[in-house]
Structures are given as C-alpha cells and as structure tokens.
Amino acid sequence: MPEVKLAAGTMAVAALSPGDTLSVRALVAGQVAELVAHAAADPRERLSTLLTGLAEGAYTLREGMTLWSQEYSPLLRVEELSNEQHDLALEACTPWIARALGNEPVGTCCWSSFRAWLEQEGLPEKWVPYPVGIFKQAEERDGRYGLAPGSSAAGDFVRFSAASPCTVLVSACALTTGGEPGVPAIEVTWND
C-alpha cells in the first residue's frame, strides 16, 4: 500500500481502480489538502464539485456521498471521515491569488501542480477541475470574506473509495498550511 507524506506545496498522484481506497490524513493541525480526480479513459472528464454539491444536496463532504464528474459519472465515494468541514466551491490556490493576497506560497500552489499533471497528459490548464478542499474553509468575518485556517486537527482524515477507474491528485496546500516548510503535513495512502 503506497504511503506518501507531503510537505506543503507538494502533490501525490494515485491511479485507482474501482474499489480501491485512498485516505488523506492531516499530520499537523490547520493543514489543507486539495483533491481532484480525472477519469482514466479521458482526463477531460473530471471532478465537478458543482454537480456533486447539487446532486448530493451538500456543500461539504458527508459520509456515503458520491463525487461525480461533470458528465454525472461516479468517480469517488466518501467512505469515512473524521471532520465534516470541507469546501466544495473554491478553485485551487494559484500563485496569482497568493501574490494578490500578500501570501508567500510554501512550495508549489495546488493549481500549478494540477496543471503540471494535465500538461503531461497533453491537456491545457483549462481542464484543471475545481478541487475538493479537504479541511479548507472560507468565511465572512467582520463583513469580509476570505480564507480561514484549515479545519484539520492532527490525525483528521477522509477515506475515499474509487467508483470508477480514475487518477486522483492530492496536493498539500501551499497557502493554508499548518506546519513548517518541508515538514510532512499531509499523508496520502492508497491501494497499490
């Protein structure tokens, strides 16, 4: 069973078959992971958090829910989770947003990592999906909307199973971090 420990700003790639499981675990409190999935047969078929949210009637992850592609094909299911505070609306963090918000990314931004994988597949950046922001939170405080610290406590996890052949990318967020640069912050494990 592969196990990858990610420092903030790094990414793991897992090719899953139906029934395979993949777990994302926070090693430090406050760390966010962003997860996207692409159909194995054609990466242009990809996770749609909007379709998932409306089809499942949920704006966060819940046990038993399915993550769907934009074509309404099941990609992943949520088998178990220790924390229900996640985001299904925001785009992946980008270097431009980091710069505009005055944040220095710790490593590679999630969007840039997802784009790099797509480029290996011969596809342009526009096919980067909106991710599941695992432990990611945005909120309005004092009338101002913005990113909030990740909801994760050390040890919090989400376990998925694959509903169809797919490639899953998990990036430890370079902006919403809980630890020091270079220190493992997210653990990803999956079936070989």
Next chain:
Amino acid sequence: MAEQDILLAPRAHTASEVAVGESLRITVVDGQQVPDIVLWARDDAQDRLSPSASQLLNESFLMVPGCVLHSQRTTALAAIDACTAGAGVIVGGSCSAPLNYARFGIPDTPNCRTNLLAAGAPYGAEEADVQHIYCPFMTIRRDADGSYVIDLPEAESGDYVELRALTDLVVLTSNCPQERTPTNAFNPSRLHVWVGPSEADRPTVGSILEEAARA
C-alpha cells in the same frame, strides 16, 4: 450607437464583444429570469473569469455593485456598475444536461452549458471554457444542515445588471432555460441585452417593454 441591442428569447443565448470603454447591460423583461454569464479576455481566453479570485479579491462571497470581476490571473475584467436585484451569485458551473439528469432523471433537457457552448462556438469554446459563471439574479443559499437551496429569483421586470469592461472582453450569455427548479420561477422568459459606449444613453425600460410587446 449601441454595438448590440437585442431581445433574448426564452432559453436563447448570445455572444458579445465588449471593449474597454463599453458596458453591457442585461435587463429582465418579463420578470424572475436569470442569465448565466461567462467572460474572458478577448486576447487571451485563458485569462477567464475566476469566481474564487473575484470573491477573495473583493472580500465578498457575493458579487454586488462595486465589485470587480477578476480572472484567474487576477486581471480586472469588468466592474459591476449596477445590479438592481438579486444576490450576485458566482459559481464554478452552470446547469447542464447531466446535472439536470442527476436531479430530475430526465435526459437531454435544455440547459445553460449547451447554450453557452453554442454561444461560444465561434470562439472555439469547449466545456471547460464555460464553467465559470456569474449569475447575478440567481437566489441560492446554504442551509445550516449543509445543503444548498435554490429559491425564486428576486429580479422583476426592468431590473438589470450592468458590467463595464476593464479589459477587452468576450461575454457569453445564456438565458437560463431551467424550468424544473425555482431558478426562473419555473417559467423561462425574456431578457434584453445591450452593449454600447459606457457614456451612451441606455434603452429605457419602457422602450424595452414596448419592443418586447411587439415581438
């Protein structure tokens, strides 16, 4: 002199080019109707509307008058000079045939994704190009139980949204054909689209309604 001045039939779509110095106004004709709007920089389609960048840079979840619509690269695309009704929703996707099938079990229903792809065909638009949506009159909220609720739109006849181009733009508009949710009060109806110099006189609501009555 208007660049574009059209009555958009229920379920129809259009593409507009809006240069710096020009504005686009979309007016609700019959009431309780929602447009889905996609935009990108005319010279670089990858410099496209980003809901998240717009929300984070405006420090606002909803896009209200005074907000600026930003691209993923944080380019200022358009200023929201007016929006006389509605919450100012901005999201990563529109209604689509697969989404409608997921919710209603009916295949191949009219939807904004198909509309936007048709409107964007002259620009070579693909599905990924039309997934970032500004939906000014839509009413959608998050309930405390973790679910989404779509409500009737607030926009009445004569309400409008106006965008002023801060970059030369391509704008695609779908007159949302959704008839199975409260999005358009279960009855898709007409919109009016106007593009012209920002300082030009706008068509009056009265003239739009007169034109609509003749149509």
